[in-house]
Amino acid sequence: MPHDKTVLRGVRPYGEDPVDIVVAAGxxxxxxxxxxxxxxxxxxxxxxxxxxxxxxxxxxxxxxxxDAETVETGSRAAALGGFxxxxxxxxxxxxxxxxxxxxxxxxxxxxxxxxxxxxVGAVTIGLxxxxxxxxxxxxxxxxxxxxxxxxxxxxxxxxxxRRALEYVKAFDGVIAQHAQEPRLTVDAQMNExxxxxxxxxxxWPGVAEESIIARDVLLAEHVDSRLHVCHVSTAGSVEVVxxxxxxxxxxxxxxxxxxxxxxxxxxASYDPVYKVNPPLRTxxxxxxxxxxxxxGTIDAIATDHAPHPHEDKDCEWAAAAFGMLGxxxxxxxxxxxxxxxxxxxxRALADRMSVRPARIGRALGHGHDLKVxxxxxxxxxxxRASWVVEPATFASxxxxxxxxxxxxxxxxxxxxxxGKPTVEGGDLAC
Amino acid sequence: xxxLLSAGDLDVVSACLILDTAAQLASVTDRxxxxxxxxxxxxxxxxxxxxxxxxxxxxxxxxxxxSADVINFAAKGSSVSKGESLKDTALxxxxxxxxxxxxxxxxxxxxxxxxxxxxxxxxxVNAGDGTHEHPTQALLDAxxxxxxxxxxxxxxxxxxxxxxxxILHSRVARSNVLLLRTLGAHVTVVAPPTLLPYGVSQWPxxxxxxxxxxxxxxxxxxxxxxxxxxxxxxxxxxxxEYSRRYxxxxxxxxxxPPHAIVLHPGPMNRGMEISxxxxxxxxxxxxxxxxxxxxxxxxxxxxxxxxxxxxGKKEI
Amino acid sequence: xxxxxxxxxxxGDIGRAIRRIAHEVVERNKGAADLILLGIPTRGVFLxxxxxxxxxxxxxxxxxxxxxDVTLYRDDLRLRPARALEPTAIPTGGIxxxxxxxxxxxxxxxxxxxxxxxxxxxxxxxxxxxxAALVDRGHRELPIRADYVGKNLPTALxxxxxxxxxxxxxxxxxxxxxxxx
Numbered sequence: 001m002p003h004d005k006t007v008l009r010g011v012r013p014y015g016e017d018p019v020d021i022v023v024a025a026g027x028x029x030x031x032x033x034x035x036x037x038x039x040x041x042x043x044x045x046x047x048x049x050x051x052x053x054x055x056x057x058x059x060x061x062x063x064x065x066x067d068a069e070t071v072e073t074g075s076r077a078a079a080l081g082g083f084x085x086x087x088x089x090x091x092x093x094x095x096x097x098x099x100x101x102x103x104x105x106x107x108x109x110x111x112x113x114x115x116x117x118x119x120v121g122a123v124t125i126g127l128x129x130x131x132x133x134x135x136x137x138x139x140x141x142x143x144x145x146x147x148x149x150x151x152x153x154x155x156x157x158x159x160x161x162r163r164a165l166e167y168v169k170a171f172d173g174v175i176a177q178h179a180q181e182p183r184l185t186v187d188a189q190m191n192e193x194x195x196x197x198x199x200x201x202x203x204w205p206g207v208a209e210e211s212i213i214a215r216d217v218l219l220a221e222h223v224d225s226r227l228h229v230c231h232v233s234t235a236g237s238v239e240v241v242x243x244x245x246x247x248x249x250x251x252x253x254x255x256x257x258x259x260x261x262x263x264x265x266x267x268a269s270y271d272p273v274y275k276v277n278p279p280l281r282t283x284x285x286x287x288x289x290x291x292x293x294x295x296g297t298i299d300a301i302a303t304d305h306a307p308h309p310h311e312d313k314d315c316e317w318a319a320a321a322f323g324m325l326g327x328x329x330x331x332x333x334x335x336x337x338x339x340x341x342x343x344x345x346x347r348a349l350a351d352r353m354s355v356r357p358a359r360i361g362r363a364l365g366h367g368h369d370l371k372v373x374x375x376x377x378x379x380x381x382x383x384r385a386s387w388v389v390e391p392a393t394f395a396s397x398x399x400x401x402x403x404x405x406x407x408x409x410x411x412x413x414x415x416x417x418x419g420k421p422t423v424e425g426g427d428l429a430c
Numbered sequence: 431x432x433x434l435l436s437a438g439d440l441d442v443v444s445a446c447l448i449l450d451t452a453a454q455l456a457s458v459t460d461r462x463x464x465x466x467x468x469x470x471x472x473x474x475x476x477x478x479x480x481x482x483x484x485x486x487x488x489x490x491x492x493x494x495x496x497s498a499d500v501i502n503f504a505a506k507g508s509s510v511s512k513g514e515s516l517k518d519t520a521l522x523x524x525x526x527x528x529x530x531x532x533x534x535x536x537x538x539x540x541x542x543x544x545x546x547x548x549x550x551x552x553x554x555v556n557a558g559d560g561t562h563e564h565p566t567q568a569l570l571d572a573x574x575x576x577x578x579x580x581x582x583x584x585x586x587x588x589x590x591x592x593x594x595x596x597i598l599h600s601r602v603a604r605s606n607v608l609l610l611r612t613l614g615a616h617v618t619v620v621a622p623p624t625l626l627p628y629g630v631s632q633w634p635x636x637x638x639x640x641x642x643x644x645x646x647x648x649x650x651x652x653x654x655x656x657x658x659x660x661x662x663x664x665x666x667x668x669x670x671e672y673s674r675r676y677x678x679x680x681x682x683x684x685x686x687p688p689h690a691i692v693l694h695p696g697p698m699n700r701g702m703e704i705s706x707x708x709x710x711x712x713x714x715x716x717x718x719x720x721x722x723x724x725x726x727x728x729x730x731x732x733x734x735x736x737x738x739x740x741x742g743k744k745e746i
Numbered sequence: 747x748x749x750x751x752x753x754x755x756x757x758g759d760i761g762r763a764i765r766r767i768a769h770e771v772v773e774r775n776k777g778a779a780d781l782i783l784l785g786i787p788t789r790g791v792f793l794x795x796x797x798x799x800x801x802x803x804x805x806x807x808x809x810x811x812x813x814x815d816v817t818l819y820r821d822d823l824r825l826r827p828a829r830a831l832e833p834t835a836i837p838t839g840g841i842x843x844x845x846x847x848x849x850x851x852x853x854x855x856x857x858x859x860x861x862x863x864x865x866x867x868x869x870x871x872x873x874x875x876x877x878a879a880l881v882d883r884g885h886r887e888l889p890i891r892a893d894y895v896g897k898n899l900p901t902a903l904x905x906x907x908x909x910x911x912x913x914x915x916x917x918x919x920x921x922x923x924x925x926x927x
Contacts, residue, residue, distance in 0.1 A: 189538075192628050194628075194629030194632040195629075196628065197627030197628055197629045197630060197633070198604070198633075199539065199562060200538035200539075200559070200561035200563065200601060200604060201539070201561075201562075203628055205628070269546070270538075270542045270543050270546075271543075271546075314547070315517055316516050316537040316540040316543050317537060317538065317539045318538065318560070319516070319537060431828075447830055450831070451831050454815065454831035454832070454834065457834060461868065461869060462870070463867075463868040465868065466819070467818070467864065468818040468823065496818075732818070732828060733828045734828075735828075736823050736829075737823060737824065737826055737828030738825065738826060
């Protein structure tokens with residue numbers, strides 16, 4: 001006999017005391033004494049419940065590069081990574097710069113149904129940086145686009161950036177900037193520093209990121225609009241964002257899991273699995289990024305999940321594509337870098353992986369605290385489990401994970417999206 | 431030694447072994463039969479993704495003088511842009527049984543990748559990769575300097591060398607700084623600040639922007655080729671200004687100690703980084719550098735292929 | 747099991763053997779004209795110099811001496827890591843139409859001499875090639891024999907014959923080491 005109620009039995013919300021979370025009709029119906037809830041029981045004693053994660057920076061590659069990822073495979077990877085919502089970046093082929101393309105992606109997400117897929121619209125036509133895309137049409141389309149980004153490319157023209165920031169105010173949008181001054185990063189391959197000089201790889205200086213962020217926060221202040229900074233990677237960028245926030249500028253920022261853990265030293269292997277944009281930086285930067293995420297200067301962890309087929313990484317460094325997988329490892333890297341180090345507690349981690357990213361992207365129905373009446377987007381994790389990363393077993397179509405072979409802490413056990421299990425016992429629920 | 435990828439991989443003992451071996455092999459040039467049977471039956475592939483007739487011929491002569499079979503594989507102009515062709519080419523060479531691959535590639539780290547990606551079993555010799563390294567050039571430069579300033583023996587302890595020009599883009603400079611330092615020499619790199627890499631202050635060498643100040647205190651000066659396209663990327667204002675500030679002309683030759691020699695990895699831009707009368711002068715050793723290049727490459731191929739491989743596998 | 751070393755030739759014996767070889771070389775070649783002594787590194791070179799000096803004291807003429815490194819001609823290169831090369835020094839004028847006497851410290855399998863003959867072949871065309879060894883310990887693997895021998899020394903394969911010369915080892919001595927005697 002089917003139950004209309006699901007009970008997460010004995011689960012510890014945010015790692016606190018065990019309770020039964022009773023879910024019905026897609027919302028949290030009751031938070032009851034452990035063992036008392038009635039309905040279809042999912043055993044969760046010892047496990048921690050968090051609001052379902054929201055990734056505001058994912059590359060699902062569809063349409064155009066279905067050999068690397070599709071909305072379906074990316075959705076599976078996202079669900080297994082504890083996410084209930086992802087924002088699909090616009091640098092597809094064709095570019096998501098029209099209502100038609102964003103609606104296509106949105107429909108594909110609906111059809112898969114494992115996570116809510118929120119398409120990101122391009123800021124400029126074809127990511128060309130010259131002419132605004134039809135931002136309003138995308139905002140009013142079925143996809144209800146609120147986040148716009150030319151990610152992969154920087155909106156480098158100050159006048160275009162200003163207009164974009166102004167224009168999206170009409171529908172509460174946000175411009176997510178890939179901060180990279182193009183003239184300072186021609187042919188750039190890795191962080192500019194002593195190591196890039198030794199390895200003979202063209203440097204990608206931190207100032208190319210920091211100068212754009214500095215310009216953009218001033219523009220955002222001037223036009224009083226919302227700016228989001230993608231994948232902040234340097235200690236200097238943190239300082240700029242901190243300063244901007246102290247002035248009350250409406251700026252938010254994200255950091256990727258890999259920038260919280262990995263450093264440029266790995267590039268000395270010339271293994272393109274470590275090639276990413278922005279590049280891996282120094283341990284000083286890693287420390288600053290972790291501290292900024294802990295204190296809230298950086299608002300969110302976002303994966304920048306960037307699938308690439310094998311042949312685009314199995315080559316010499318300069319010829320390889322930029323990017324790393326992130327969806328299925330993001331939570332574990334967050335545990336490793338932020339929880340195990342004591343920088344964040346579970347409630348704060350939920351804030352950075354769910355609450356704030358949902359708010360930045362205006363992801364309706366996501367990022368709510370675990371309380372009665374909230375949408376039942378819930379992720380249940382085992383903080384004590386550890387696992388060995390084997391990219392061959394990933395749900396993603398691609399294998400370009402920099403963590404292959406590493407033993408990581410923390411496992412995703414169950415995920416509910418709108419009350420329905422998408423992951424049970426660590427596997428996709430059918 | 432399994433591969434030669436970076437001059438930085440050589441310690442003073444192995445570097446001197448290469449130089450000493452090259453010194454013995456240099457005698458072959460005086461003989462009627464300019465050949466040893468040492469690498470008979472071995473196959474050396476010259477895999478050149480960039481044009482460099484000089485380097486390619488030098489390796490080719492070196493391999494042939496050791497009786498190796500030589501295959502020249504010029505991959506330039508094929509569909510290299512996709513990058514995967516390095517792997518496919520490597521797999522092809524492996525299938526053909528290449529014992530050593532001498533690779534010239536425009537991408538820094540390509541030889542490293544070839545040696546470590548598991549595509550091939552043979553030895554890899556870096557014949558210049560991007561703006562990274564060119565270890566055999568550094569070895570032949572060290573050999574030439576040793577010949578003139580240390581009677582062709584031992585290390586280069588105390589020798590003072592200036593490397594002048596486009597340090598930023600020069601693989602020759604990187605390899606020379608590492609190798610000369612290992613051999614005990616004191617190196618000063620001299621260039622306009624725009625042509626010095628970020629972080630050069632951490633390199634094992636001194637840094638100067640002023641050539642006139644450096645010249646009186648060196649035993650050897652190595653002039654690097656400056657490509658005029660650098661001017662268009664605003665690394666310096668004009669060819670004339672560069673030449674005035676960093677070119678080696680007769681006036682500057684007068685600043686050098688009388689025993690000092692002038693090196694250039696070639697090809698030279700006469701009138702740019704070096705004036706014609708200096709290039710043709712008696713203290714210029716460029717022709718010797720070319721001859722020494724063959725001996726050095728023979729030594730490297732012999733030491734890589736002339737014994738059992740490092741994994742202990744006996745090959746008959 | 748006795749692994750002790752036993753001295754086969756002392757300094758006096760070595761000196762006498764060298765003088766005898768010198769006499770035999772002069773006798774066989776009817777003088778020292780057109781003669782080139784080529785030592786095989788390392789110790790063969792010092793032996794060559796000593797034999798040359800002995801010949802000079804007999805004949806009064808100077809004798810050409812050189813060194814011939816055979817490493818690049820060896821047939822066992824791939825059985826061991828690549829070896830450092832020793833100097834090769836061919837006297838001015840070359841070896842064409844000369845009588846070359848190859849000189850090695852120990853004659854064993856004959857493979858070194860085979861390598862030396864190949865090396866000579868690439869350098870020139872001598873009128874004749876002769877071979878001198880301070881010790882012939884037997885166990886030939888190739889059809890090679892010495893023209894001049896300091897001492898014939900029957901050995902077991904497991905034994906090691908070691909030649910020490912004052913120029914390199916601070917004293918003159920030939921010993922047999924290892925094996926069960």
